[in-house]
Amino acid sequence: MTVRPEMGKAEAPGAGAASPAPSPPVAPIVALLPGQGVLRVEKLTVGYKAPVLKDVSFECGAGSFISILGPNGVGKTTLLRTISRHLKPLAGKVFVLGKAIGSYRATDLARIVSVVMTDKAAPPLLQVLEFVGLGRYPHTGFMGKLTDRDLRIVTKSLADVKAEYLAGRFIDQLSDGERQKVTLARALAQEPRLMLLDEPTSHLDLKHRMEIMGILRALCRLKQLTVLAAVHDVDVAAKVSDQVLALKGGRLEKFGPPHKVLTSKFVAHLYDFEKAGYSNLLGGIEIRGDGQAGRAFVVAGEDKGAQAFRYLSKHGYRVSAGILGRTDLDSYVAGALGCEVFTPAKPGFEGAALESLRGADFVVDAVSANCPGEGAPGGAPAPDPPDPAKGEGTQGDPAAPRDGPQETLCAPNRALLQEAARLGLRVITLGPNGEISPLVDALDEMERLKRAAPMGLPPEAGGAIGPDPQDAADAGLRGA
Amino acid sequence: MHADLSLDNSVLIRHYSSRRTTVFLVLGVLVLILGILNLMIGSISYPYADVVRALFSPFADGEINTIIWKIRLPRVLAAIMGGAYLAASGLLLQVYFRNPIVGPFILGISSGAILMVSLVMLTALGLRLTYITPFLTTIAGIVGAYAVMVVVVSIAAKVKSGATLLIVGLMMGYICSSVTAILTALAEKEKIKGFVLWELGSFSGFKWVEIWIMMGVGGLLVLAIFLLSKPLNAFLLGEDYAASMGVNIRRFRLFILLAASSLAGLVTAMAGPVAFIGLAVPHMARLSFGTSDNRILVPGACLMGAIITSLCDLIARMWLSPVELPISAITAFFGAPIVIGLLLKRGVKL
Structure with missing residues (x-):
């Protein structure tokens, strides 16, 4: 395991591939160059008792959008849950900002990684503002009181997903699309460097599907947020991702930019298409x-x-x-x-x-x-x-x-x-x-x-x- | 109505916090009023001034002092604490199971407590240990409650459906009741009478030592629950979410279940089964405060539980006086329509 000496320091550029240190960075926020480990996964084997995926290794840098693709049941969610520390890896390691996730205190990890799973909890009588405020959890004090600063971040997060107008509504009275936007705001309020999402657009109509993906894409670009999302639409993945993780048959088959990975032939192989075809140039599936x-x-x-x-x-x-x-x-x-x-x-x-x-x-x-x-x-x-x-x-x-x-x-x-x-x-x-x-x-x-x-x-x-x-x-x- | 507020979130926050302060004040005053009413009204009624004078002279002699200090005050305190603890227990269970229709009674937890208490009260088990009776029944109640809870939770982990969970709780309740019935059938006649009276549920006949136990154990538990309302809030959005926020799920889950069953077991062991408080009161608190925020709801539900139970106790004592009704008869009378109303009005899903 190559443990980096400057681990833990968020702004420290990883000692990975690029060596020219003296060259001035474009902006101070973008200290992590693309391809340098916000998240690094090394020979990871995941599963409950029996391994579902074996030997998965990849690395993603600041501000990149990585889609996890693969047929149903291939282990996309299991992989995400292992990276989010919900599951223990059967073998291998996960590093976040150069530090093994096992060595983080739970609250410290929560300040870096936010997780949006498919679980759609909507307790009654919980205002959107309070709901998004729950995202401040790792930053607030013992009783979780929101300070003015917390409140500003909550409002800003709502604005980032274009949902300020929902602030006073109750969470159980939102539509699926609205709730997903608000859930994104909650994950953002955590001020994460890495966001893990499991099928963020399932059950959404076309408008919200595009909106959610557009928001995530913009967050990657503007906030240097790294997004790792299990996505089930190849065409959407091709359009929004910087990198694609293609899982099949219990292993990582390909990892790379969509224009290289998602050839018609490979997509057909990945999903065992017989009655459909994917065109990488059209970026769409034809039945x-x-x-x-x-x-x-x-x-x-x-x-x-x-x-x-x-x-x-x-x-x-x-x-x-x-x-x-x-x-x-x-x-x-x-x-x-x-x-x-x-x-x-x-x-x-x-x-x-x-x-x-x-x-x-x-x-x-x-x-x-x-x-x-x-x-x-x-x-x-x-x-x-x-x-x-x-x-x-x-x-x-x-x-x-x-x-x-x-x-x-x-x-x-x-x-x-x-x-x-x-x-x-x-x-x-x-x-x-x-x-x-x-x-x-x-x-x-x-x-x-x-x-x-x-x-x-x-x-x-x-x-x-x-x-x-x-x-x-x-x-x-x-x-x- | 919310459209303008959303532009300035601080307005929104202030609007809600002022509402909450008002509700807290109202509930606090109501607890006091009902407490004093319960002290004044009875087979012999006393005017307010006499009651207050008697309260401030605990060691004075006289009929009124004896009645207030030996009979009515313990009962008032027991009702207040009993209601508060059952409500807190119900609130914890509703958050943990993310199901609005659970409560200590529905999940069979109270029945588990009854079973264990009946073991102590009806068999020779308690005979040799009479000198620690209040502790023994309390411990038995808590153990019984927790045992049933463990069974229900382990089954709930296997089936994710809320309806199944309720049925499991119901079945556990039946099993416990049937064992209790067998024990009753086999028991000696003299013992049965006391047990049957206890089983009807009542806040009468509390000794001061029992009051102190309730205050000490229950008070600490409620305080702990209040201090943990931040992770409890994270739990509102599911166990996985709480885990991703850095909550130690295993430890916290154990705490929730222990606290909920201890509170329910404690009250059941002393007052007998009291139905519906644990189920209905958290909802009443939620609706009156307009929030699911547990930092508000833990004290809020306790106050609300105290009020409702005191009120029910007053009715149980006075309605068909001199006959005293079992407390559950009254709480169910209040509780059941509230639950039905909730299901209809807010479209609460199982």
Whole structure:
């Protein structure tokens, strides 16, 4: 164990990695450089009797936000409870400000670490002001009387979480979101250096979820508070954290900044996703369909297809999408949804896309309403064509660098749509900007037909989906 | 109503502290008034001036002096202390279990005390030790209360539901009562009479030595509880939270349970079972002071308990005089509607 000589001194920079001592710090408060131990965990094994997590080691510096991620039951709470000294570690050590937590007096530790667990105690007739005042516990005297200074800190803490207006209310009469804000204020009133939170936003609505996370993020930045929180939304964690602790299978799998740790592949592995996909660039989770309802080919690009992908996927369709620029939003969404994606990156992509389109039950045209030119079958209106069909080149054309993808991809997309018309596939044309109400209507109609049809003979009755050329042609006409 | 106050928290604080001072004053005056009324009124009633004169001359002779000093004053003090201690015990239990519907009676603690006291009073166990009877029944009461408490707490640790806890307490109460009933059936006739009278619950017949025991033991416990109201406040937000604030949970939990069962056992051993004070009075204190802050509630509940018990004792003595009613009959009459009202009005959850 490397016990640091200057332990206990809050402002002392740890003798960790950085050595250039004489260089002047930016501000005196920020004496602990990032990565230097407000909290250091060394080979920690936690659990009740049997170990739940083994050999967890990490370190976090002042002002950083660390999210603990992992599937339910992996030991996030157990880890937090061990760090907060509620549980004895089975092995290993936890250091706070360079000093082993076991060697702190309980009250002294409470002046440094504040804990917000999921326990939502709301005794009756306890005012918010008194409730937050309880956070001054480790600082107040024997009878816990709040001095003027304590009261100022309580008021300031309420202001920090934007909850001054709640001061006179009773704690048992607050909504979940309000109570969580007030609970944060209470933890802040403790004037901690490190705050441990267990799922601080569970049971909260979207507004409060964002608000709470925003507040915590701001506290990290402005007060150099270190936050270690068990978080169950990967997307939230990716957006707010500086570091992510990914726990799985009884150990710490990865520790690092979210952009490095939270790759789509790793997130899928972490949570055993099968029916969902995570896009680290979108920072969101997409729910995948099971692909049982049928196959759809969406002619998309320029972020016009994303809504349609989601809608189709949600309704159980396997989606293929083309032709998408590699940096197109559509690509990311389609990727996260597990769609088959055709981009100009691979040679021969046009042929492959056409092949895929031929196997589809129907085609969704997300681009005609936006694409220049009149190439779309069925004569979809092209509202503002700045420059009609031009530049048949499939790769980015250096002559038109600014509108590159649009220019270049309209041609292959047109080819796809023409092929669909030739095959007599039903084509559903979306509104401008990929507005999906035509698709919604069409799917509803198919649903109705499917349900009206006797179970035994789908091809004739369910013509809208079936590959029967006659019906499909009709459907195509209707759709156009 | 709170919107403006919140802008200046010191106003808020002052507003509440002035309200609390007023309530304390009112309750204090009420204790005095009821105490004096209890001294004045009885099978023979005395005017105020005579009572005060008798109070200031404890060693004088005369009928009034004997009645005041031998009969009424011990009873008044016993009722005041009994009520205060039961209320403090109930308050501790409600904080510890974080459940508004617990009290020494509901959790079977009083029944445990009754069982142990019946063992002493009804069997040969107490025979050889008659010379320490007041101590013996007191100790028996405390031991019985604590034993039941230990059982209830160990079960409560396994099941987290408040309703289950109440049922466990209720069942413990039944078991203790059935053992007590068996002991009564087997006991000699002469012993049964005294026991049955005690079991009805009454503050009559207190000897001064018993008063001193109550004052000494109970007073120290209540003082200790008051001095520990800061960690008790942290406990309001749960054991885990208190632990994270630096409270030594194991030691503190032991203290709470010991103090609560000692107080309840002490009162039960001497006055017999007194229902509902421990359950209802903490709520009445909470509502009248408008807070859950135990620094206010420990003295507040004690005062409130003293008032309610004195009042109930007065009613028990005088309502159907010369027949004296058991105190529990009156306290339950007051207490049960209060509990029902609480459940309905404040939406108290189990």
